[in-house]
Amino acid sequence: MKATLPAVALCLLFAVPAFAKEVAGVNYPDTAKVGDKELKLNGVGLRKKVVFKVYTVGLYLETPSKDAAQIIAADETKRVRMYMLRDLDKKTITEAISDGFKKNAGAKLPALQPKLDSFNASIPDLKKGDELILTYVPGKGTEVKSTKGGEDISVEGKDFADALFSVWLGKDPVDGGLKDGMLGKD
Numbered sequence: 001m002k003a004t005l006p007a008v009a010l011c012l013l014f015a016v017p018a019f020a021k022e023v024a025g026v027n028y029p030d031t032a033k034v035g036d037k038e039l040k041l042n043g044v045g046l047r048k049k050v051v052f053k054v055y056t057v058g059l060y061l062e063t064p065s066k067d068a069a070q071i072i073a074a075d076e077t078k079r080v081r082m083y084m085l086r087d088l089d090k091k092t093i094t095e096a097i098s099d100g101f102k103k104n105a106g107a108k109l110p111a112l113q114p115k116l117d118s119f120n121a122s123i124p125d126l127k128k129g130d131e132l133i134l135t136y137v138p139g140k141g142t143e144v145k146s147t148k149g150g151e152d153i154s155v156e157g158k159d160f161a162d163a164l165f166s167v168w169l170g171k172d173p174v175d176g177g178l179k180d181g182m183l184g185k186d
Helices: 004-015 068-073 090-122 158-169 176-182
Strands: 019-023 026-029 031-034 037-049 052-061 078-084 131-137 141-146 153-155
Touching: 019 037, 026 037, 026 052, 031 052, 031 078, 037 176, 052 158, 052 176, 068 158, 078 158, 090 141, 090 153, 090 158, 131 158, 141 158, 158 176
Parallel strands: none
Antiparallel strands: 019 026, 031 037, 037 052, 052 078, 078 131, 131 141, 141 153
């Protein structure tokens, strides 16, 4: 009987899911399943605006990398998982993402604007604890899902995904420290 108790305790210890990273109290598992693909956590970051903690982000990739340009260019499944640390209304979220999108899309913006408008229309108001999950799947597009509800949509085109992921990983990211965290450079 004495040998059984430690064995049970050991089993319980290993039954608890392991988390690869924690940032601002939010745990990010080391993998995420998308269809038949298992993505690996590349890095995590914290978005701050002035002194406020706004959201955390986990970047999941098929092929982890510290090279932002390579990540954006890769035609592989990738995911950004955003966890809200404060309440954010739709207008605040879409303006911030649109601003970063426009800075990084450059001359491609006019062609991408209808896709950006469709993306923005799907974003709901988010409360502290809600998540926004953006997943690019080659040949399908960028899936937009929220744990809050709202409209789950898919925006076609790798060109849109490249500009969207550039919001965080591009030459003009919304937050340089956040970019470094997502690249696993923290």
